[in-house]
Amino acid sequence: MELYIHIPFCERKCAYCDFLSMPATLQIQRAYVEKLIDEIIGESGGVRAYEVTSIFIGGGTPSILPGEYILGILQAAGDYFDIRKDAEVTIEINPGTLDEHKLECYREAGINRISLGLQSADDWELKVLGRIHTYDDFLKSYQQVRLAGFSNVNVDLMSALPGQTLSSWEKTLKKVTMLRPEHISAYSLIIEEGTPFYERYGTGEKAFPPLPDEDTEREMYHMTKTILEEHGYHRYEISNYARKGFDCRHNTGYWTGVDYLGLGIGAASCISGFRFKKEGNLNTYLEMASRKDFPSCIYQDIQKLSxxxxxxxxxxxxxxxxxxxxxxxxxxxxxxxxxxxxxxxxxxxxxxxxxxxxxxxxxxxxxxxxxxxxxxxxxxxx
Ligand code: SF4
Structure with a gap:
């Protein structure tokens, strides 16, 4: 079984983002982590028979939390779940939210894979996306991660961005491959309803900066494969590339139907043919967490798959x-x-x-x- 742990906090909302994420005070973050640990303990009873092969701490921006909070979460998981010794344990990090102490906590917590959200190596594109960091911020974080001894690093990239050209995408790919991360995810931007980008681009009206047309988007996709393969990355999934031996075990488990348990607000699970998700409203989650029947009271949309x-x-x-x-x-x-x-x-x-x-x-x-x-x-x- 795999565990997904959701940390829904970000410094501010990016213009394209429809993930369950929001800014929050340190006090709210602490209250959430306390309840999350209660949830971990509460859930462990029902899945005692399962061995955990991977843990993925995603968000949001998990690296926004003090390092001790992540340590506490993973210590609880380690105490209450049967985690395989060689489990892959990933945390998502955003540049501009990291320091050496946090990285020390991650190592102590048993994290062995870092996923860095870069999206683009072009500062102007990052600004259009509403990201909080520059390419230099990313370089600094990447270096800190390497100096802290992490030898399995993913970099998230995104193509088909407003104003992006084939040449700027090529530059992003080349700059990132020069750093030799073990894994690169490269998705195309999707304009999701309810985001500022949807207001700007979802109506079909022309907006500035313009989105690349469909042909350019496909060219970007093919360019990604060509450049990454030239630099020793194989494509093992539509949008995911890795150097030999570094396919993401957690995501591959998801694509091959391994059971997974989601912890935290809005997190989805699929166990033994049952699919369900957790309460998605932060305040409601915090309120319900004091009930006796927590965490079962936060289950929603339970569905037995035929x-x-x-x-x-x-x-x-x-x-x-x-x-x-x-x-x-x-x-x-x-x-x-x-x-x-x-x-x-x-x-x-x-x-x-x-x-x-x-x-x-x-x-x-x-x-x-x-x-x-x-x-x-x-x-x-x-
Ligand atoms: S950092 Fe990620 S989760 Fe947070 S707002 Fe931006 S895209 Fe959304």
Whole structure:
């Protein structure tokens, strides 16, 4: 099983962000962490049989918290869950929120993977995004992380930004590969409803700075793959690249259907075919945390997935991986032949050049990766 721990605090909200995150006083942060630890303890009873293979502390900006808070959270997890000795333990960090003491606490807490949110190496693009840091701030944080001895580092990047050109994206990729992080995530910006970017770009009206058009966005995607491969990174998922041996275990677990438990506000879980999430309002969460039936009282949208839904999910998530899905694994999980269920779709997609089949493996082709939403939509079962 994997644990996801949500820290919903940020210094301020970025213009494109629809994650569950907000600024908060130190007092609120402390109250949240106390309740989060209660939640960790409360949840551990129900999942005693599970061994935890990875922990991901995400946000928000987990590095905004004092280092001792992170230490306390992970000590509670270590005391109450069966955590495998070689578990991958990641924390998300944003430049401008880090210091050496925090890094010492992370090491003491057993964190062995750092994920740094950079997005762009161009200060003007960072400003348009509403990020709190410059590229130099990132360089400083990156150096601090390395000096503190962390040898597994991810850098998050984002393409298709307002005003971004192919040449500025190329510069970002080249600057970052020169630093030799072990892992790079490179997603395209999505304009989400309810964000300042949606007001500016969601209406279809022309806005400044303009978003790259669809063709440029695809060119950026292909450029990413080419440049990162030239520098020794393999693409193991649609938007994730790693040097040999550094695929993210936590995310790969998610794409291959490993059970996960989410802790903290809004966190999603999927355990033994049951999907649910936690209360998403911070004040309500804090209030409910004093109830006797906490944490079960903060469960929401509990849903038992049918076998067909689990099959769909297996295909949607598994096809994101470069290595694709395996018919043998499908049979092992569902006791049914993948070709009996999806044979026609697989053949049709193969004919269109969108899937490659190397029995018993099925994976997206390059063209299929470009049209992944179209391909996935055919794996819905009626
Ligand atoms: S740092 Fe991340 S979570 Fe926080 S506001 Fe910006 S995009 Fe959202």
């Amino acid at each position: 076998v067909r839904e689990q099959m769909e999910e297996f295909m949607f998530l598994g096809l994101r991986l470069t290595e694709g899905v395996s018919g043998a694994e499908f049979h092992q999980r569902f006791g049914q032949n993948m070709w009996n269920i999806y044979g026609n779709v697989i053949e049709d997609m193969k004919q269109q050049g969108l899937l490659r089949v190397e029995y018993p493996i099925v994976a997206l082709t390059e063209k299929g990766t470009d049209l992944s939403n179209y391909v996935m939509s055919h794996f819905l079962l009626d």
